Amino acid sequence: MTHLQVTLLGTPVVPGVAHAPALRVRGEVDPVAIERFGDGGFADADTALAAYDVAAETVANGFAQKAARADGAAAEVLTASAGLARDKGLRAAVKKSLTAGAPIVAAVHGAVEQFVAVFTSMGGLMAERATDLRDIERRVVAHLVGEPEPGVSLPATPVVLVAEDLAPADTAGLDPLVVHALVTEKGGPTSHTAIIARQLAIPCVVGTAGALEIANGTRLLVDGTAGTIETEPDAEEADRRVAADREQRAALAAWAGPGRTRDGAPVKLLANVADGASARKAVEQPIEGVGLFRTELCFLDRQEEPTVAEQADIYAAVLEPFGEGQYVVVRTLDAGSDKPVAFATLEGEENPALGVRGLRLSWNNPALLDHQLDGIAEAAKRTGTETWVMAPMVATVAEARDFADEVRARGLKAGVMVEIPSAALLAHRFLEVVDFLSIGTNDLTQYAMAADRMASDLAHLTDPWQPAVLHLIAITAEAGKQAGKSVGVCGEAAADPLLACALVGMGVTSLSMASAAVKGVGARLATVTMLQCRQMAEAALAASDPAAGRAAVLAVVDQG
Ligand code: PEP
Numbered sequence: 385m386t387h388l389q390v391t392l393l394g395t396p397v398v399p400g401v402a403h404a405p406a407l408r409v410r411g412e413v414d415p416v417a418i419e420r421f422g423d424g425g426f427a428d429a430d431t432a433l434a435a436y437d438v439a440a441e442t443v444a445n446g447f448a449q450k451a452a453r454a455d456g457a458a459a460e461v462l463t464a465s466a467g468l469a470r471d472k473g474l475r476a477a478v479k480k481s482l483t484a485g486a487p488i489v490a491a492v493h494g495a496v497e498q499f500v501a502v503f504t505s506m507g508g509l510m511a512e513r514a515t516d517l518r519d520i521e522r523r524v525v526a527h528l529v530g531e532p533e534p535g536v537s538l539p540a541t542p543v544v545l546v547a548e549d550l551a552p553a554d555t556a557g558l559d560p561l562v563v564h565a566l567v568t569e570k571g572g573p574t575s576h577t578a579i580i581a582r583q584l585a586i587p588c589v590v591g592t593a594g595a596l597e598i599a600n601g602t603r604l605l606v607d608g609t610a611g612t613i614e615t616e617p618d619a620e621e622a623d624r625r626v627a628a629d630r631e632q633r634a635a636l637a638a639w640a641g642p643g644r645t646r647d648g649a650p651v652k653l654l655a656n657v658a659d660g661a662s663a664r665k666a667v668e669q670p671i672e673g674v675g676l677f678r679t680e681l682c683f684l685d686r687q688e689e690p691t692v693a694e695q696a697d698i699y700a701a702v703l704e705p706f707g708e709g710q711y712v713v714v715r716t717l718d719a720g721s722d723k724p725v726a727f728a729t730l731e732g733e734e735n736p737a738l739g740v741r742g743l744r745l746s747w748n749n750p751a752l753l754d755h756q757l758d759g760i761a762e763a764a765k766r767t768g769t770e771t772w773v774m775a776p777m778v779a780t781v782a783e784a785r786d787f788a789d790e791v792r793a794r795g796l797k798a799g800v801m802v803e804i805p806s807a808a809l810l811a812h813r814f815l816e817v818v819d820f821l822s823i824g825t826n827d828l829t830q831y832a833m834a835a836d837r838m839a840s841d842l843a844h845l846t847d848p849w850q851p852a853v854l855h856l857i858a859i860t861a862e863a864g865k866q867a868g869k870s871v872g873v874c875g876e877a878a879a880d881p882l883l884a885c886a887l888v889g890m891g892v893t894s895l896s897m898a899s900a901a902v903k904g905v906g907a908r909l910a911t912v913t914m915l916q917c918r919q920m921a922e923a924a925l926a927a928s929d930p931a932a933g934r935a936a937v938l939a940v941v942d943q944g
């Protein structure tokens with residue numbers, strides 16, 4: 385532990401500068417307290433189970449109370465955690481162990497690990513539940529042994545939260561007025577912490593080596609654009625940087641679109657949406673439409689395939705808010721891997737991220753795609769909104785051609801996502817058979833770097849600033865320029881204001897992102913010329929690693 389001046393480097397995921405003391409989030413229950421508690425001295429298994437019931441119910445109530453104060457995705461996450469803490473299967477597993485004579489802390493641990501194994505084998509979003517389960521275990525054990533629940537307990541004055549990683553239940557309820565920045569040792573740009581921080585616009589740096597060495601109370605200057613964390617900085621200089629950032633953010637709030645570089649080159653700024661509600665929210669931003677409607681997110685809880693009429697209603701709710709001069713890109717089902725959909729995905733795949741996901745699901749079940757395209761065409765007709773349709777996980781030109789034929793037969797514009805390196809390398813040939821391309825940098829990074837996008841230990845690899853990923857993007861954008869067709873980016877990379885400028889410099893024509901990120905990207909783009917964007921692209925492509933790339937791109941901006 386040190387109070388010396390050092391600078392740590394991590395992966396920046398939400399821009400902004402903050403200066404406040406560190407608050408270390410306790411992830412574990414004090415092991416001394418657990419040891420002191422021992423087997424708890426319960427008379428028999430029934431008494432021990434009764435103690436478990438009280439602890440689990442207290443934890444569940446805590447989640448439910450937080451859920452009542454939250455909204456949107458945060459409330460859903462918390463409600464799900466409350467349900468998990470009350471889960472009958474989990475209780476049955478604890479009871480079985482207790483009856484077999486296990487001490488209660490071991491019984492809870494064994495039951496949780498049993499469930500973690502099941503969820504992990506399911507992969508994707510279900511695997512993420514493992515984090516929630518372990519969080520529940522820590523809280524239940526804390527109640528059993530008479531310790532405070534681990535996790536975030538916020539003071540009234542501003543802090544920078546520093547943690548190994550944050551449990552969904554902790555990030556969901558954060559107050560940006562108190563939490564001025566987040567710094568985690570684990571996690572990548574697509575981690576849960578990053579997504580919630582982006583939603584709340586809290587400056588955030590993840591994957592920071594050495595973060596856990598920071599002592600509680602150390603003054604930190606966090607730069608969510610550069611990915612730097614300076615300990616015990618010069619206070620005056622730090623406050624000056626925070627004030628400059630605040631000014632920039634005010635300019636950002638005033639930015640009203642449309643997307644343009646400083647010298648007037650147009651760049652379409654679009655939103656990523658999941659359903660009608662998020663589309664209605666997105667339309668309040670200065671956007672020219674939707675660049676990614678993730679249709680599979682509408683069906684995560686469905687056991688049966690919805691009828692064409694039902695699908696048409698769901699899609700129409702997303703198309704409806706958009707009018708003249710705007711368009712919506714609907715992505716066909718990207719079921720499988722991290723997004724299992726009961727009526728579509730295969731079970732028991734060895735390696736679902738490399739398995740039958742996305743467009744591949746229609747090989748053995750062509751009706752699935754036909755029905756969806758019929759539903760989209762019906763919604764487009766009903767609303768009159770300009771509708772483009774694209775397929776996820778496309779690996780070959782032949783797949784793209786077949787898909788485009790189906791889409792065009794319904795009078796709609798056809799494209800595919802570039803998420804697999806094969807599609808980036810042959811982008812020029814793909815553009816002979818489709819009307820547009822959209823680069824999914826989350827998966828393109830995963831597949832180019834052979835690094836699971838969910839693996840928090842691989843943050844340095846799952847970073848779209850990796851030069852190899854940027855070269856694949858540049859190849860795709862260049863093919864678009866040659867063909868005179870639009871090439872967008874709809875992965876998280878588009879939400880990074882600095883990287884967005886470099887992407888534009890490569891020739892990307894549209895950027896689609898969480899609607900909360902639109903103003904930040906638009907305002908930054910308005911400060912640079914097209915020539916600077918090209919210089920930024922060159923600098924990022926020539927860099928040896930992500931950190932060097934960011935520094936080189938920032939240097940282009942500073943030279944102004
Ligand atoms: C991507 O892979 O970048 C993308 C936008 O798709 P998703 O994140 O839904 O897989």
Ligand code: MG
Pocket residue numbers: 776803824826827
């Ligand atoms: Mg993807």
